Amino acid sequence: MGDSLTYKILKSHLVEGTLKPGTEIGIRIDQTLTQDATGTMAYLEFESMGIDRVKTQISVSYVDHNMLQQGFENADDHRYLQSVAARYGVYFSKPGNGICHQVHLERFAEPGKTLLGSDSHTPTSSGMGMIAIGAGGLEIALAMAGMPYLFPMPKVVLVKLNGKLKPWVSAKDIILEMLRRLTVKGGVGKIFEYGGDGVKFLSIPERSTITNMGAELGATTSIFPSDERTREYLVKQGRGKAWKELVADKNAFYDEVIEVNLNSLEPLIACPHSPDNVKKVKDIEGIKVQQVCIGSCTNSSYTDLMKVARIMKGKKIHPEVSLSINPGSKQVLEMISRNGALADIISAGARILESSCGPCIGMGQSPPTGSVSLRTFNRNFEGRSGTKDANVYIVSPETAAISALKGEITSPLKLGKPVKIFIPNKFSINDNMIIPPVKNGKKVEIIRGPNIKPLPDTKPLPDSVSGKVLIKVGDNISTDHILPAGAKVLPLRSNIPAISEYTFNAVDPQFVKRAKEWGAGVVLGGMNYGQGSSREHAAIAPMYLGVKAVITKSFARIHRANLINFGIVPLMLENENDYNLFDTGDDIQLDGLREAILNKKDITIRNATKDKTVSLKSDLTGREREILAAGGRLNYVKLGGSNGR
Numbered sequence: 001m002g003d004s005l006t007y008k009i010l011k012s013h014l015v016e017g018t019l020k021p022g023t024e025i026g027i028r029i030d031q032t033l034t035q036d037a038t039g040t041m042a043y044l045e046f047e048s049m050g051i052d053r054v055k056t057q058i059s060v061s062y063v064d065h066n067m068l069q070q071g072f073e074n075a076d077d078h079r080y081l082q083s084v085a086a087r088y089g090v091y092f093s094k095p096g097n098g099i100c101h102q103v104h105l106e107r108f109a110e111p112g113k114t115l116l117g118s119d120s121h122t123p124t125s126s127g128m129g130m131i132a133i134g135a136g137g138l139e140i141a142l143a144m145a146g147m148p149y150l151f152p153m154p155k156v157v158l159v160k161l162n163g164k165l166k167p168w169v170s171a172k173d174i175i176l177e178m179l180r181r182l183t184v185k186g187g188v189g190k191i192f193e194y195g196g197d198g199v200k201f202l203s204i205p206e207r208s209t210i211t212n213m214g215a216e217l218g219a220t221t222s223i224f225p226s227d228e229r230t231r232e233y234l235v236k237q238g239r240g241k242a243w244k245e246l247v248a249d250k251n252a253f254y255d256e257v258i259e260v261n262l263n264s265l266e267p268l269i270a271c272p273h274s275p276d277n278v279k280k281v282k283d284i285e286g287i288k289v290q291q292v293c294i295g296s297c298t299n300s301s302y303t304d305l306m307k308v309a310r311i312m313k314g315k316k317i318h319p320e321v322s323l324s325i326n327p328g329s330k331q332v333l334e335m336i337s338r339n340g341a342l343a344d345i346i347s348a349g350a351r352i353l354e355s356s357c358g359p360c361i362g363m364g365q366s367p368p369t370g371s372v373s374l375r376t377f378n379r380n381f382e383g384r385s386g387t388k389d390a391n392v393y394i395v396s397p398e399t400a401a402i403s404a405l406k407g408e409i410t411s412p413l414k415l416g417k418p419v420k421i422f423i424p425n426k427f428s429i430n431d432n433m434i435i436p437p438v439k440n441g442k443k444v445e446i447i448r449g450p451n452i453k454p455l456p457d458t459k460p461l462p463d464s465v466s467g468k469v470l471i472k473v474g475d476n477i478s479t480d481h482i483l484p485a486g487a488k489v490l491p492l493r494s495n496i497p498a499i500s501e502y503t504f505n506a507v508d509p510q511f512v513k514r515a516k517e518w519g520a521g522v523v524l525g526g527m528n529y530g531q532g533s534s535r536e537h538a539a540i541a542p543m544y545l546g547v548k549a550v551i552t553k554s555f556a557r558i559h560r561a562n563l564i565n566f567g568i569v570p571l572m573l574e575n576e577n578d579y580n581l582f583d584t585g586d587d588i589q590l591d592g593l594r595e596a597i598l599n600k601k602d603i604t605i606r607n608a609t610k611d612k613t614v615s616l617k618s619d620l621t622g623r624e625r626e627i628l629a630a631g632g633r634l635n636y637v638k639l640g641g642s643n644g645r
Helices: 005-013 036-048 072-088 100-107 122-128 137-144 171-182 197-201 204-217 228-236 302-312 330-338 341-348 397-406 496-502 511-518 537-544 557-565 576-581 593-598 622-630 633-638
Strands: 014-016 024-027 031-035 058-062 091-093 114-117 131-134 149-152 155-162 190-195 221-223 256-261 268-270 278-280 291-294 322-325 372-375 391-394 465-472 521-524 547-552 569-573 587-590 603-607 612-617
Touching (some): 005 024, 005 221, 031 100, 031 137, 036 058, 036 537, 058 072, 100 122, 100 204, 100 330, 114 122, 137 557, 137 633, 155 197, 171 204, 171 256, 171 268, 190 204, 204 221, 204 228, 291 302, 291 397, 302 330, 302 341, 330 341, 372 397, 465 511, 496 537, 521 587, 537 547, 537 557, 557 569
Parallel strands (some): 031 058, 058 091, 155 256, 190 221, 291 322, 291 372, 465 521, 547 569
Antiparallel strands (some): 268 391, 465 587, 569 612
8 A cells, every 4th residue: 555645744754653543653843833822931941941043944933813912911022032033043923924824824834844833723734735733832842942743643534525616615614514524523633634636626725724624623633735736826925946746645545534525515604602513504594693704814815805805896794794804914915905805895894903813812803792703713612702602603704705795694605606816926925024033043132021920830740649629621621711812811821820810710710719729639521621722821820720630531632732741640531421420629539640650550539528439541651651750841851851852
């Protein structure tokens, strides 16, 4: 059997392990990206390692999340990020230059390379034919220090795209169909490799919409081949020399195969409050809409916004709808400004936001109380928009545009004849807001504002853990539930004592007070605990408040790794029904935990309140056991674990 595209790239970067699903591998990382919501902590972690210069081929620090400069915190942190980038050899993308994934696709992504990013939607760049993976900030710091990225080898699933999309059906509908079939847990432990004759009809921005939302499936990453469409895109970006053809062997082996007939797809919509609650748009038409937001790293490309502009040209949005547009990059904004498309959008009644993440992370544009908000984003978790009782739907730009005009959810199939989009032979290229690092970084002074606090210390795993169940939560708890984003919380991302005050605030506002009063304890969760954003603060803040272990039915990939990196033991119930034997406030004991972790012994937890003892399990690798015993990854590295790895 031949090799899949995934195996070809992983083989060329493999430094540890074998490509056998479920076993730990280590790969060399060529590129890294950070964004300002997670990057500040990542660079503080990198500084603590004492490395003089990043060892990657390219590392880029983006400012795109926390753009509201209300108070000194954000502006100070941006100055820190720019100065630390100059000091250690990192490119710096200034505020306003665009969303990290859109800009990276335009200016840095290359076929055949590996990219590790401190954002769960880093796989956006995999639409370019590279292996791009989202991870916690500490993983990115270690990669910048020249260490391999360690993770369990996923299964490789071929998604065979057959045929061609009908007019008004988009790439967004392809990934929504995947979510409808597989759910938000369906990609855990998998890489989705897209192939089939339908691939050639999809542009790079369309492919990247699909790989972007592979994160919502829980996938390690998704990938498209590098073909003639890839070459065309790179040439338009002035980077034609970066192209090379990369495709799977004709007889490549895959662990699974999924077929999607593109010509049978219809416009789809993800209903509240999960990306996998997918229905056909036509089946819920007529629901009144109060807000429409078009943009985000999923759907803010030149092509996306040109379609919106053509749909809205000469028309007016419904008087009861608030429409906002955030272009994905300065390049996109400049191009639609010059060709008149921006004027068409503004004339229709849209509000134009910065080239940033904006409403996607609750950074402004919170919808009205109890309202319906249509968004071209990737997540619609309850409360993520900033309004807890808002009903947020995920749609394509085409569905968003016509619904904004009609004032109610409307299928774009009613638009009639498809619009024609002109794609220029060359995109606008102006990198004046990407600041390259200076040659002699040792002369750079790193500027630290008063909001930047030292990393909290972690301590070695104790012999035993006793305390209380600090909180009991259900299935599909996201990192937004654990530690929310938004304009109030994100400015505190470099101040762990301050940001920890918001831990589990969206689920139980009394959690922090209770954790401080009760001291050490555990969190009890259901299935797919920790889905969503890669933010490692959702592990650091609970650690700071005394959480020693998280016990669940199952974990999301990135959050599980973040827990281990910061010394919190991830454990699973041997019998999922034992979840019902615990309640918040129960006294628990994990006797002999350290020895059990280090020596792969049976682990039990005793509920002293109910006089019940249940069995737990772990899927920890040998290295992860040593990391937990040391009290986290930084301690492990400083102690010389696995030669610094």
